[in-house]
Amino acid sequence: MANGTTINTAATANCTSGFDIERSVVTHRRWLTVMACLLCASAAVVIGSLRFGAEYISYTDAVNIFLLWLRNGSAGLESAEPNFMILMYVRLPRIVLAFMVGGCLATVGVGLQALLRNPLADPYVLGISSGAALGAALAMLLGAGVTAMAVLSLPLFAFIGGLLSIGIVYRIAVSYGHLPVHTLLLAGVVLNAVFSALIMFITSIMDPNRSFGMMSWLMGTLLAPDYPALGALAVYVGVGTAVLASQSSALNILTLGEESARSLGVEVERLKKTIFVTAALLTGAVVSVSGLIGFVGMVIPHAVRLFVGPDHRLLLPASALVGGMFLVIADALARTLLAPSEIPVGVVTALAGGPIFLYLLTRRKGGLAS
């Protein structure tokens, strides 16, 4: 990434009316400062949230367990110490998963918002999430539903569902010659309605014992994954985010308008396709491990844009970290508020994200109506 030079294009982008131009200039130094701060904050949030869960484990205990593990390895500990199991196999993987899912959703949100130059763009609005959820629901109906993570067909079906929905939206929009923003959004809204109806249909014909589990899984669920699964997901999310980040300079130019971007040498149609496919794959991965978690993709990029400005070279990685932190905190609440029982994390993000979104909306009316 070319961070060394000062580029003003982003500061003049359309969604920044009223934004302080001086502050939004991204210099190499500013990029490093912001990212270093956010990385420290992320580490603090992750370590801090290790303390929160249904079972109380003090920091001292946690450190002791960790030291014991360093000395003896995990072999002897696993059977001896339930707290070790809880900390290392339930809580830690779940926090890491929450961070990845949150980061992923926020990144996808940034990409789609830039592409459509519309603050409403979000994997949910465009129907990618419900398409992925429909794929997952179908996989469950066909019998893979007992173990959401262990069975390979579930993420596969979710990818296919997400890709299919984005393909349909894209086809509809392309029939107009190019991709008018309002057509795309409308197509997404309609697709969303149809997919939701199909999901409801699937739950209604399912064995009631199983449809109950599927509905609560769809509400947004962060499970404790085993480490191989977590590693696979990390590779996936890492590649997807890197692809999106590599396009951030092009996204900056795209915010000037498609015509201008074209004349400045950006291959707009190819850029669009890249973003769409990456967004569909990332959303499919996230939905297949955690169900539908809303508002992260819409709220986080907004909030981050307010603080770091609209330059995607900074906005994209910063949103990823903030989105991760947001979901880790939301999940800590979901784990503890009704302990020993849990709240679907999708409910927490919607309850927390909705008011934040409304606050941003009233504070910056001009900025949202691009």
Added chain:
Amino acid sequence: MKRRQQGILTGMPFMANVVPRTFVDDLGRKLYMAKVPNRLVSLAPSITETLYAIGLGDRVVGVTEFCDYPLEARSKPKVGYARPNLETIVALQPDLVLAPRDFIRPDVLAKLEQLKIPTFIVEAKTVEDIASRIQMIGRMLGQPESGNRVAMEQRRRLMELKAKTEGLPRPRVLYVLNSQPLITVGPGSFIDQLIEMAGGVNVAARAPSPYPRLSMEAVLAQDPQVIIFPVGTSEGISPEEQTLWRRWNTIAAVKTGSFHQIASDLLNRPGPRIILGLEKLVEIIHPEQFTSSDSQPNR
């Protein structure tokens, strides 16, 4: 004071001639029946099973799509379940509809009243409730002897179970409704009650709701000794689900391989077969109380 009490007592024989034709259902609604109903529609599998158990199967003219026991019930006309098809019900010309309190929707009930179809609401919250409802339905439908017989048999077997588990150590039990996310039964649910009656301790007894999403952390800390999976009629615990649970190798039930399945219909339906479900549950939780042939955990 004394005289008034006497008055009530001397009034009883007279009351006996009136009361049997008026019945109060579990919503407190009074239902007067001039004659014994002949065409019955059941809106719950538990009610269908009750009607068959007291020998009234041939008077049943409509059932829900979930009424699969006994086998003959499957061939009866279906009327739907929580949202039954009112047109089908009217066409069947029932003189009594028996509906469960939990799943009948108020608007459906109002519509049935409007259509002048007598509706009797049944709710059984405990095992004793089930026995008394069987007796009451027997009385209402002109089969008091068989109703009493089924109920007394149930109570007798319940006493036997109580005697069997009395004073035994109580193993910690986890009842898995759904593995991912983990959903189990908490206080206020019927199955939680059954686990206690069967001489076990529900590990989700501290949960705030009847069907909580339980934290895996809480499960690891509570360390269940027995894990029970309710299953449908044909399938068992899937290999994937077993692998999933084997990961948690500090749990006592995982160490001893104490995974058990039970037919969910036996525990979910507050009907005459509940005692069978309870006996199965005791067999799972206290295998030592049974002969060696059936004491092997079936993994």
